Amino acid sequence: MLSEENNQILTRVGPGTLMGDLLRRYWTPALLSMELPGPDCVPVRVRLLGENLVAFRDTEGKVGLVAENCPHRGASLYFGRNEECGLRCPYHGWKFDTEGTCVDMPSEPADSTFKYKVKLTSYPVHESGGIVWAYLGPRETMTPFRDFGTDSLPEEKVYARKQLARCNWVQTMEGNLDSAHISWLHQFNGVADLPDDGTDKPGYPSNAMAWKFWAHDRAPRLEVHDTWYGYRYAAIRTTPNGNTNVRITEYCVPYSTVVASNPFTTRQLMVVPIDDENCWRYNFTTQVDLNPNGYGGENLFAVSPFETPFRNPGSGITPREYTAENDYLIDREDQRTSTFSGIRDFVSQDFMVTESMGPIYDRTKEHLATTDKAVIRMRNILLKAAKGLPDGGQPPALAGPDHDFRKIRSAEKNLEPGEDWRILGTDDDPVVQEAMLAAANRPPTTPNTPA
Numbered sequence: 114m115l116s117e118e119n120n121q122i123l124t125r126v127g128p129g130t131l132m133g134d135l136l137r138r139y140w141t142p143a144l145l146s147m148e149l150p151g152p153d154c155v156p157v158r159v160r161l162l163g164e165n166l167v168a169f170r171d172t173e174g175k176v177g178l179v180a181e182n183c184p185h186r187g188a189s190l191y192f193g194r195n196e197e198c199g200l201r202c203p204y205h206g207w208k209f210d211t212e213g214t215c216v217d218m219p220s221e222p223a224d225s226t227f228k229y230k231v232k233l234t235s236y237p238v239h240e241s242g243g244i245v246w247a248y249l250g251p252r253e254t255m256t257p258f259r260d261f262g263t264d265s266l267p268e269e270k271v272y273a274r275k276q277l278a279r280c281n282w283v284q285t286m287e288g289n290l291d292s293a294h295i296s297w298l299h300q301f302n303g304v305a306d307l308p309d310d311g312t313d314k315p316g317y318p319s320n321a322m323a324w325k326f327w328a329h330d331r332a333p334r335l336e337v338h339d340t341w342y343g344y345r346y347a348a349i350r351t352t353p354n355g356n357t358n359v360r361i362t363e364y365c366v367p368y369s370t371v372v373a374s375n376p377f378t379t380r381q382l383m384v385v386p387i388d389d390e391n392c393w394r395y396n397f398t399t400q401v402d403l404n405p406n407g408y409g410g411e412n413l414f415a416v417s418p419f420e421t422p423f424r425n426p427g428s429g430i431t432p433r434e435y436t437a438e439n440d441y442l443i444d445r446e447d448q449r450t451s452t453f454s455g456i457r458d459f460v461s462q463d464f465m466v467t468e469s470m471g472p473i474y475d476r477t478k479e480h481l482a483t484t485d486k487a488v489i490r491m492r493n494i495l496l497k498a499a500k501g502l503p504d505g506g507q508p509p510a511l512a513g514p515d516h517d518f519r520k521i522r523s524a525e526k527n528l529e530p531g532e533d534w535r536i537l538g539t540d541d542d543p544v545v546q547e548a549m550l551a552a553a554n555r556p557p558t559t560p561n562t563p564a
């Protein structure tokens with residue numbers, strides 16, 4: 114349970130709020146690169162941390178992220194003309210470049226110097242991994258971009274998508290850091306009857322067996338291990354043959370998770386607040402050479418009756434077919450006879466539970482239990498960092514010489530006797546070392562050469 118005050122601090126993200134100020138210290142996904150497909154393309158409305166912005170790609174391909182409303186008399190620059198290296202307001206023709214500098218004020222006398230005094234709010238951006246990242250904080254506290262392994266990603270291996278969640282960002286985060294619910298919300302009949310394929314033993318189980326383990330032990334024990342970037346936690350289950358299965362998920366402050374994957378992955382899921390009541394779920398590839406299949410091997414969903422998540426639409430924004438308005442297309446017969454939730458789409462099962470808590474859940478009413486350890490830890494880290502900011506506290510997990518964000522890897526395994534789960538997915542894990550060696554020995558791919 115949280116006090117009303119802490120719940121407000123945790124969830125409010127607008128300018129001038131404690132959490133809003135904390136989040137503004139991190140480079141944040143603002144939109145997908147593919148939303149701005151080419152030079153002088155149509156501008157895009159961007160709502161980020163409660164601010165209304167417009168993104169555009171200029172004639173040279175450079176991206177600008179600026180305040181939506183023109184500093185003259187406030188017309189929306191979304192309707193502007195994107196031409197000759199700048200965005201021209203549709204009202205009186207004032208024109209701004211990607212830095213927000215007024216480069217033309219044609220409605221004023223030719224000798225006027227007024228244009229040198231007018232500035233449009235503009236935020237620094239960095240394109241990486243198919244995402245336009247932005248820094249919305251004060252310039253004097255700006256730190257370098259946190260590279261999760263996208264900066265060196267070859268063009269043909271970039272994959273980034275996003276999907277809208279109609280609830281506060283913390284609710285979505287708490288779903289990503291709640292390994293217990295995979296034994297419930299996402300389950301379906303017949304899992305317990307899957308035949309033992311020989312991988313219920315120490316080592317790496319097949320995905321079918323993983324599903325079986327989650328269905329078999331439905332009350333996992335959670336262990337949280339603090340790290341420089343946040344924490345990693347293990348959900349520990351006993352398998353039908355009495356082995357110890359661990360699912361390790363990463364939390365990197367403030368909104369990044371790497372969800373457990375077999376044997377390990379660096380695939381990122383980031384939850385970016387649009388405002389207090391909406392957020393984007395971004396998912397994107399990072400170091401593909403380390404995990405060549407993106408998802409880490411065979412399809413996790415092959416054994417399940419669910420639609421696979423992360424479909425691949427042209428726009429990059431995965432559409433929502435299952436919404437609150439249509440009750441997520443819940444099929445009660447299906448719920449009785451086939452699936453635990455009655456909802457056919459895997460990710461929409463998550464949307465159903467997190468959105469149905471209300472736009473901003475009132476955490477004074479909750480009753481946290483042992484499987485909520487990771488959720489509690491995330492809140493404590495965020496609240497401490499946000500409250501410490503006004504006194505000059507340094508936010509955790511910013512870019513720095515000792516901080517290699519590419520080393521943040523989730524993992525899943527049946528432990529060998531005496532094996533410590535904290536090793537899994539780290540540089541000390543033999544399976545990671547093997548993958549790094551293979552990646553180093555693989556011939557580099559040449560862009561535009563068919564594989």
Ligand code: FES
Binds near residue numbers: 183185188203205
């Ligand atoms: S309102 Fe934009 S130029 Fe006048």
Ligand SMILES: [Fe+2]
Binds near residue numbers: 299
């Ligand atoms: Fe889920």
